[in-house]
């Protein structure tokens with residue numbers, strides 16, 4: 137059975153960084169944030185609906201996200217995947233539990249990235265992205281090469297970061313208990329270095 141791994145944790149915990157690393161091992165990263173940002177850039181119907189929620193640091197409505205994931209999963213039959221940023225609410229997790237068996241999948245493990253809020257603010261305010269490749273950098277911890285023109289995400293301003301954290305604690309954190317009860321949760325210390333975290337994740341997955 138193809139692997140289905142969930143990355144759960146606050147904004148800026150390093151989920152995207154580690155999901156990108158795992159693509160080297162043949163995993164496909166499904167980042168709902170990246171899908172939504174692309175839709176906003178292309179001004180699609182989805183992008184128009186999602187933009188105001190994202191700019192305000194709020195979650196996009198569950199129905200929109202669940203239908204995106206359903207489509208993606210159908211396309212990726214038999215592939216090992218990482219769900220990066222989904223599910224983010226109990227109704228999203230319940231919808232996932234319903235759709236996975238229909239697609240011959242189950243959740244293998246939920247990796248919980250644990251980190252303090254202040255460290256999140258520090259990481260996200262220094263985050264930069266290469267818009268051509270989507271590669272994620274940090275001005276201090278992982279500076280971009282000089283020949284790469286990077287950009288800053290619109291929602292990486294301090295007031296929006298604080299709102300995203302509040303939304304995480306209110307709407308997403310209840311998933312910790314949800315997956316703990318199902319014996320799927322594997323917490324990791326997300327304030328370690330990216331290399332140590334990568335090795336830990338590999339040992340869990342393999």
Ligand code: AP5
Nearest residue numbers: 147148149150151152153168169196221259263273274330
């Ligand atoms: P999304 O894009 O998913 O954002 P997020 O969850 O807030 O996560 P981030 O991408 O900010 O952080 P990350 O954990 O991936 O960290 P990264 O690896 O980049 O969502 C954006 C918006 O879309 C949401 O607000 C919402 O509106 C909407 N949305 C998305 N999914 C949704 C859903 N399911 N339902 C409803 N709405 C949804 O790392 C951060 C920085 O730290 C980088 O600069 C990196 O270089 C650095 N770094 C990484 N690891 C380390 C380390 N170990 N040490 C030091 N620095 C590190």
